[in-house]
Amino acid sequence: MTGEFALIDQYFKQPAAQQLIAAGQSVLGIGDDCALLDVPPGMRLAVSKDMLIEHRHFFSNVDPQSLGHKTLAVNLSDLAAMGAKPLGCLLGLGLPQVDDAWLSAFSTGFLDLAMASGCPLIGGDTVKTPNDISLSVTVLGYVPRAQPALLRHAAQVFDDIWVSGELGAADLAYRIRAGLFDLSHMPSGQATSEKVNLNKLSANQLMFETAPIDSTLLDQVNRALDWPTPRLQLGQALLGKAHAAVDISDGLLQDLNHILQASHVGAILYEPLLPVSSALLQVSPEVRQHAILSGGEAYELCFTASQSARLQLSEMAQQIGVQLTRIGQIVEAQGISIFDQDNRLIKPHMFGFDHFSKQSS
Amino acid sequence: MTGEFALIDQYFKQPAAQQLIAAGQSVLGIGDDCALLDVPPGMRLAVSKDMLIEHRHFFSNVDPQSLGHKTLAVNLSDLAAMGAKPLGCLLGLGLPQVDDAWLSAFSTGFLDLAMASGCPLIGGDTVKTPNDISLSVTVLGYVPRAQPALLRHAAQVFDDIWVSGELGAADLAYRIRAGLFDLSHMPSGQATSEKVNLNKLSANQLMFETAPIDSTLLDQVNRALDWPTPRLQLGQALLGKAHAAVDISDGLLQDLNHILQASHVGAILYEPLLPVSSALLQVSPEVRQHAILSGGEAYELCFTASQSARLQLSEMAQQIGVQLTRIGQIVEAQGISIFDQDNRLIKPHMFGFDHFSKQSS
Numbered sequence: 215m216t217g218e219f220a221l222i223d224q225y226f227k228q229p230a231a232q233q234l235i236a237a238g239q240s241v242l243g244i245g246d247d248c249a250l251l252d253v254p255p256g257m258r259l260a261v262s263k264d265m266l267i268e269h270r271h272f273f274s275n276v277d278p279q280s281l282g283h284k285t286l287a288v289n290l291s292d293l294a295a296m297g298a299k300p301l302g303c304l305l306g307l308g309l310p311q312v313d314d315a316w317l318s319a320f321s322t323g324f325l326d327l328a329m330a331s332g333c334p335l336i337g338g339d340t341v342k343t344p345n346d347i348s349l350s351v352t353v354l355g356y357v358p359r360a361q362p363a364l365l366r367h368a369a370q371v372f373d374d375i376w377v378s379g380e381l382g383a384a385d386l387a388y389r390i391r392a393g394l395f396d397l398s399h400m401p402s403g404q405a406t407s408e409k410v411n412l413n414k415l416s417a418n419q420l421m422f423e424t425a426p427i428d429s430t431l432l433d434q435v436n437r438a439l440d441w442p443t444p445r446l447q448l449g450q451a452l453l454g455k456a457h458a459a460v461d462i463s464d465g466l467l468q469d470l471n472h473i474l475q476a477s478h479v480g481a482i483l484y485e486p487l488l489p490v491s492s493a494l495l496q497v498s499p500e501v502r503q504h505a506i507l508s509g510g511e512a513y514e515l516c517f518t519a520s521q522s523a524r525l526q527l528s529e530m531a532q533q534i535g536v537q538l539t540r541i542g543q544i545v546e547a548q549g550i551s552i553f554d555q556d557n558r559l560i561k562p563h564m565f566g567f568d569h570f571s572k573q574s575s
Numbered sequence: 576m577t578g579e580f581a582l583i584d585q586y587f588k589q590p591a592a593q594q595l596i597a598a599g600q601s602v603l604g605i606g607d608d609c610a611l612l613d614v615p616p617g618m619r620l621a622v623s624k625d626m627l628i629e630h631r632h633f634f635s636n637v638d639p640q641s642l643g644h645k646t647l648a649v650n651l652s653d654l655a656a657m658g659a660k661p662l663g664c665l666l667g668l669g670l671p672q673v674d675d676a677w678l679s680a681f682s683t684g685f686l687d688l689a690m691a692s693g694c695p696l697i698g699g700d701t702v703k704t705p706n707d708i709s710l711s712v713t714v715l716g717y718v719p720r721a722q723p724a725l726l727r728h729a730a731q732v733f734d735d736i737w738v739s740g741e742l743g744a745a746d747l748a749y750r751i752r753a754g755l756f757d758l759s760h761m762p763s764g765q766a767t768s769e770k771v772n773l774n775k776l777s778a779n780q781l782m783f784e785t786a787p788i789d790s791t792l793l794d795q796v797n798r799a800l801d802w803p804t805p806r807l808q809l810g811q812a813l814l815g816k817a818h819a820a821v822d823i824s825d826g827l828l829q830d831l832n833h834i835l836q837a838s839h840v841g842a843i844l845y846e847p848l849l850p851v852s853s854a855l856l857q858v859s860p861e862v863r864q865h866a867i868l869s870g871g872e873a874y875e876l877c878f879t880a881s882q883s884a885r886l887q888l889s890e891m892a893q894q895i896g897v898q899l900t901r902i903g904q905i906v907e908a909q910g911i912s913i914f915d916q917d918n919r920l921i922k923p924h925m926f927g928f929d930h931f932s933k934q935s936s
């Protein structure tokens with residue numbers, strides 16, 4: 215066997231087989247026309263699919279190990295938003311050429327997270343592409359049949375709106391890397407008048423060669439963008455406690471809006487309550503507001519729950535070690551209203567990220 | 576909602592929802608973080624994923640309706656090779672731009688086959704790509720837990736080797752379209768000394784502007800390449816009757832070899848027994864042999880079964896209206912030996928299609 219098959223074997227098949235044995239779930243993994251697996255009794259299958267395309271979702275010079283991690287993480291995040299427990303995943307890997315070092319690092323990042331998440335690689339496809347790297351993952355998981363999953367249309371008027379973790383860091387990293395972030399936005403002391411084309415530089419170069427940028431900040435925001443943590447444990451713990459949930463991939467407002475539209479309700483958010491990444495304390499209020507409200511790739515969960523669930527949710531958050539913050543309320547009037555610390559209505563300019571819209575700079 | 580979301584809604588969501596209702600299988604389709612569905616009691620999930628990349632797996636000027644059909648068909652073919660019944664599918668659609676006419680035709684081809692196969696579209700992802708169309712499908716199906724699926728490692732020594740339908744037509748179409756086929760290979764009467772760059776021409780132009788090519792032949796081979804029929808009914812009917820099975824996507828020899836390697840056995844094939852597409856009777860013996868033995872994209876099933884199953888298989892084939900042909904035997908000695916009509920051993924030059932190998936012309 216040569217070419218693509220040897221490649222699959224070398225980097226994915228053997229470790230994946232070990233993962234299967236460790237997981238004890240699947241009956242047949244990579245190497246046949248299909249993978250075969252059993253959904254545990256009393257459980258319902260949950261399935262989701264996300265693509266990541268070079269130049270569009272990641273830069274060509276991205277660390278391949280973090281890319282492997284992130285390719286699976288963004289998919290697991292969809293399972294988390296459903297309250298589903300992972301069962302297995304399939305990887306479609308489209309590459310313009312075979313690069314051993316790249317494949318070794320990418321597969322390590324992917325399979326390490328697969329193992330850590332109990333989500334063994336059970337199948338996929340490897341193809342040669344003419345130009346760009348094209349990654350496509352399908353994740354399979356399960357939710358109990360007896361309990362409602364975390365559905366977008368399940369939000370109820372008077373529900374609290376909650377968000378996990380902190381917001382904004384990944385968006386800031388993206389804007390710095392894409393050269394969309396004018397460094398003059400940095401508050402005095404860290405500001406520079408020079409607008410550097412940062413997407414030509416590696417993270418290391420950024421940290422060490424452009425002195426005005428705080429290296430701890432860069433480290434923190436880069437980690438948020440490159441190594442997102444899917445909130446799987448939280449998602450499962452929310453079953454029976456939360457109503458509607460969504461993961462924040464396109465921005466808080468845009469993703470919350472999916473819940474609102476599906477549930478035919480509206481929301482009030484209180485800006486001072488929003489959990490801001492400490493990295494954002496160093497940037498201007500305008501950049502901060504955009505990053506928190508409309509910044510993509512946070513992969514935190516936004517969910518709604520009855521007010522009577524507050525104590526239960528706080529206790530659960532402590533138990534599993536995830537920060538949960540109440541940021542607003544579901545209301546009858548459609549749309550999203552955001553109030554600042556003086557209870558004045560804010561009109562945010564950007565409502566997230568749309569693959570087929572022009573991106574604002 | 577704008578951009579990608581409107582696009583999904585317009586072309587895929589509404590018809591997909593109708594398909595879900597018609598299928599009565601899924602509990603939640605497109606529009607949430609995951610699709611939710613139930614695997615019927617006593618059944619085991621079968622899942623497979625295949626990618627199709629522009630310039631690599633299809634030409635840019637391919638009829639989008641046939642591309643939509645084929646994108647799903649090649650995935651359903653993997654379910655067929657397992658004996659699985661379809662449950663649902665997910666589509667990853669990477670497009671460089673939004674083209675209404677293209678999307679309308681593509682979605683029609685895709686959803687028509689989904690409906691006809693009882694395989695509703697339950698989810699997916701739409702992304703903008705920088706250069707090429709990138710298609711990725713995951714199909715879900717199920718097999719009975721109580722009965723062995725058609726696994727590659729299940730072939731037994733003395734098994735008959737069978738193949739469905741006829742071989743070679745799709746490969747000839749591909750070679751004509753790619754300009755790999757020297758028309759001087761046509762037997763006298765249809766031959767031309769001119770090697771035309773046919774991939775610059777549409778199928779219609781080929782048929783009407785280059786007189787030496789038989790238009791009925793072209794029609795037949797183009798249909799085989801563009802509108803493959805996944806052998807779903809046959810696959811399910813083979814459960815309990817066949818041992819090992821594979822679908823022929825990369826060429827008879829290469830795909831049969833997957834069975835042989837997994838089962839640690841070898842095979843003897845008899846060339847005069849191979850079911851030749853009538854389109855190939857017009858081409859030279861060399862081109863014919865390559866197309867039958869190593870030609871890809873046939874999407875017929877190759878399977879092995881005990882000799883005692885011959886009558887049962889023939890009756891079943893008649894019942895479901897599929898041609899089945901016995902082409903050889905599983906033997907202990909590893910490798911594939913092919914004998915011609917004079918019982919002389921043939922050494923075929925090419926053993927199929929490998930995405931990361933150089934393609935022979």
